[in-house]
Amino acid sequence: MARAAVGPSVLVLDASLAVKLVLPEPYSDAARELIFGSEFAHLSILAPVIIMTEVTAAITKSVRSRTISSATARAAFATWKDLVESVFREVTLLNNIDEAFELSLRLHHGLHDCLYLALAQSRDAVLATCDGVLAHKARRNGAVVRFVGAE
DSSP states (O other), X not given: OOOOOOOOOEEEEOHHHHGGGTSOOTTHHHHHHHHHXXXXXXXXXXXXXXXXXXXXXXXXXXXXTTSSOHHHHHHXXXXXXXXXXXXXXXXXXXGGHHHHHHHXXXXXXXXXXXXXXXXHHHTTOEEEESOHHHHHHHHXXXXXXXXXXXX
């Protein structure tokens, strides 16, 4: 007997969206609703391990650009580490490096973003992003994308 299609069971979250979970930015409320609201609450959340450094770098960059204080950065970083431990399943960088490399060449897009896309495609997952260019290219490449932001 054939199984009924139930849709994706995994959400791949990229750094452009993840940073909005810990910093006050445009669309932060929409990002939090996506991750913690009812629509995707039942999905496993994955990301390549580079998400740790990408989000942490965004936090420190916000201090350097004087968007947030060091105290706010420390609180955001603590929240980020807690989220990683409680929300994400760890995925190693090299799991999809070959696919990401080929996507980067074919789509003329940055390798880091293509790591998220390659992971999403390898797991038949929804790619969640706030990066409009990545969302557009991912959709053209057949990915299921949940874009948060103004299109």
